[in-house]
Amino acid sequence: MSSISFSAEKATAAPTRVIQPAWVRIVHWINAVAMVLMIMSGWQIYNASPLFNFTFSPMITLGGWLGGGIMWHLAAMWLLVANGLVYLVTGLATGRFRRKLLPITATGVIDDTRAALTGKLSHDDLTKYNNVQKLLYAGIIVVGILIVLSGLSIWKPVQFQYLTALFGGYDFARYVHFAMMALIVAFLVVHVALALLVPKSLRAMIIGR
């Protein structure tokens, strides 16, 4: 009895429109795993020759020592890059990027930021991104591309020396790579916090609607 009423209720209450298509969900969660592996092993590598006056606690690094960190980093990079390419190609080919992320206007970003800070920003329609979301999601794609390219220029400063030169040389490319990591971590903190504040967005990324 109760199960019948439950499914009936679900049928009327649940939106029928798919918010996150299956390919987005699959790519998103693979990326989440790859990203965490890359960041934690990257911190391990950073600790061997820190750029700044701090190191990352061994509690949050991956690999146990420099060699282990490098092994993880250069293994997970394949997952990150392959998955990232699928995302970029599919996002461009299906028109999802254009539809979801454009246009972004300066006034739109300012208005939506103000609305968000005063608690007036609506999350009623999860299929439409506000201007702040558009800016952050488009921005993090650019950051993702830059972290891979700066990483390649650190890994292969002779074979890909023109790329390394583009990032200001080997030593500077390390700072670029670090800065992009910092941006991704900052994005992650906000992204996860907001997903928890608006649980239906998290549900949409798991079951699609």
Next chain:
Amino acid sequence: MISRFRSLIIPGVDKKLLVKDAAKLMPDLSRRRFIASGASLGALTLLTGCDVSDSLSADKMLAQISKFNDAVQAAIFNPNALAPTYSEKDIKRPFPFNGFYSEDEAPEIDGNDWKLEVSGLVQNKKSWTLAELHKLPEVSQITRHICVEGWSAIGSWQGTPLRDFLTLVGADTKAKYVWFRCAEDYTSPLDMPTALHPQTQMTFKFDNKILPRAYGFPMKIRVPTKLGFKNPKYVVSMEVTNDYKGGYWEDMGYNSFSGS
């Protein structure tokens, strides 16, 4: 002495002490789990609670991917791509000493007694004295030394191209590796395409002065297309071989090709 060196897996950091220190910071239960799971997977093991056998299979998978990465790097290695060169003013002074031991523990070699042993797939297996090697034509390079740890330093090295020496001794350049052994038992294999790269050098001088002890007297192999640990110092023998004989850091898990 050597066994003491081997316990120092992280340069300057004792791995066991490090694990002990980290474990002290943890609550009792997680401390026990952390130690049981080994340090190789670090926080990931801690989060997932996987046991030792899982970490072993992860290590196996990582070793496989590292081998795959060797093949990828060999494929993208361009024998004609030269490492960028720099000018005198870019040279790092003093150039950093680096090793798995401290500077005063570095091998101290008498150049008069020292001989370079040449073996394996070569026609002429004679040993070379330092005086004989110093007579070989000298080339110079100012290139960037990049350490596996991430730091880099520009240095100036003089010596004879390894590929010319390999031709001179009638080496089989179709062989897969040139394998180096050093005075302190450090070893490292170099793939033949890299050994034949025009900038790969048997180095006898740093900054136009005979190599000081810190930089590998009497001979180091300078390979500007590889990470620093693939540039052996205090070299006592080279063997041309088709067998992969491993190396000091390579056996501990550093990627074997480690090309830059």
